[in-house]
Amino acid sequence: MKEKNVLLSVCKWALLALILFFLLFPLYWVLITSFKTNMEAYRATPTFFPDAPTVESYIKLFTENNEFFVYYKNNFIVSGVTALITTCLAILAGYGLSRFHFKWNGIVVAVLLSSQMFPVVSRMISLYDLMNKMKLINTLPGLILALTAAMLPFTVMLMSSFFDSVPNAVEEAAYVDGASRLAVLWRIVVPLVKPGMLAVGIYSFLMTWDDYLHCITLIQNDALRTMSAGVAMRYLGELSYDWSLINTISIIGTVPMLLLFFFFQKYMVKGLVAGAVKG
Secondary structure (H helix, E strand, O other): HHHHHHHHHHHHHHHHHHHHHHHHHHHHHHHHHOOHHHHOOOOOOOOOOOOOOOHHHHHHHOOOOOOHHHHHHHHHHHHHHHHHHHHHHHHHHHHHHOOOOOOHHHHHHHHHOOOOOOOOHHHHHHHHHHHHHHHOOHHHHHHHHHHHHHHHHHHHHHHHHHHHOHHHHHHHHHHOOHHHHHHHHHHHHHHOOOHHHHHHHHHHHHHHHOHHHHHHOOOOOOOOOOOOHHHHHEEOOOOOOOOHHHHHHHHHHHHHHHHHHHHHHHHHHHHHHHHHOOO
């Protein structure tokens, strides 16, 4: 029996190691390619470690190709502002969906759910036409509004589940003491769902950071492009790629996401778990 348990444990850890290797190998490949010369990156027989590691691509990125940092800055602005606006609106809408029950509640939830069924590309033509009429094409505010609208359906439902986990008795006690509805929301309820707020904010930031389709559609001015669209338009050529430089850009672009997960991982996991439990 003991030998059987040991064998099962070994198989389990071997399977987990295989899955981890499968998930992390692409990141490893991007990292080592950023330290290769472009000639080595183009070899027919790949090398799993650079023959002569070099930081030439990093130096080139900071000196010759520093237009990348314009896209980097735009990415931070768009992602940060979108996450902030989305979180504030999701708090208000999620609280209303959780606490105010009326005959149209089911329809509202169905509309929010159905909006997630359609691919983003299906709404790009109408979105472009709408933004053009509002004179918001080629503007960061227009891109932020479009991304916020894309984030809201899921984040509203997510915040609603967090508010559902807060007992009504907590609010009723505050009403007895004379607190208004807004005071109860901001002073009593919101502090209880901070993990949910962080989960919504991080989710919005991550989804916006990697967005390509909205930016490539709504922004034609190179100085206003975010990172994914800017890199695709400037650094990916038709005939040949500087793979070392492109992988270097990928590493630099991944750093904020790694730091975000490193510092907020426990809050995000706690928030996602808390939203699945009702009081």
